[in-house]
Amino acid sequence: MSFRKVTFDEVGYFNTDLGRKGTGLLATEEKDIYLRILHYGKKVFYLPNVEVLHFVENNKFDKNYVRRHSMGIGGGERMRLKNQPFALFMKWLEYVAKWGYAVLYGIGFLIKGQWSKFIMLERFRWWVIAGFMNPKKAD
Numbered sequence: 001m002s003f004r005k006v007t008f009d010e011v012g013y014f015n016t017d018l019g020r021k022g023t024g025l026l027a028t029e030e031k032d033i034y035l036r037i038l039h040y041g042k043k044v045f046y047l048p049n050v051e052v053l054h055f056v057e058n059n060k061f062d063k064n065y066v067r068r069h070s071m072g073i074g075g076g077e078r079m080r081l082k083n084q085p086f087a088l089f090m091k092w093l094e095y096v097a098k099w100g101y102a103v104l105y106g107i108g109f110l111i112k113g114q115w116s117k118f119i120m121l122e123r124f125r126w127w128v129i130a131g132f133m134n135p136k137k138a139d
Contacts, residue, residue: 001030011036018076025068026138028076063120068138070124074131075138095132099125 011033019029034044059065074095081087102125109118131138 007037007042011040011042015080018079020072024138025072026076026079026135027069027072028080031076032080066120066124067127070127071131072138074128074133075135076131078132078135092129092132095125095129099129 013033014029015032018026018032020026037044060069077091078088081091099122102121106118106121109115109121
């Protein structure tokens with residue numbers, strides 16, 4: 001992602017309560033700033049043809065990292081919406097609905113005999129909800 005400095009002058013900087021700190025994996029700081037940019041009537045562009053080289057550490061492929069990251073997504077959303085009770089409730093409903101959809105979608109994996117894909121899909125959705133319900137677990 002890339003920003004012009006004037007954007008930060010107009011909408012503020014990244015919310016330091018969100019995002020990664022130390023070994024914690026809270027997320028949504030990027031979503032937060034994008035939503036603020038849009039709220040201020042500014043434009044956000046997606047450039048699918050831009051290539052970025054990004055090194056991905058091997059640990060990001062292990063189940064424990066995926067669990068912690070998933071919980072960080074849910075925890076970050078909880079923190080981002082902490083002063084908006086209706087938005088919190090709607091996000092919780094969204095996460096439960098996505099979990100339900102994941103079960104239905106996952107049946108396709110079961111039919112194909114791909115149990116491990118079904119299990120990881122369900123775990124991911126559950127971990128996001130668990131992080132949303134208790135953001136401290138995402139640290």
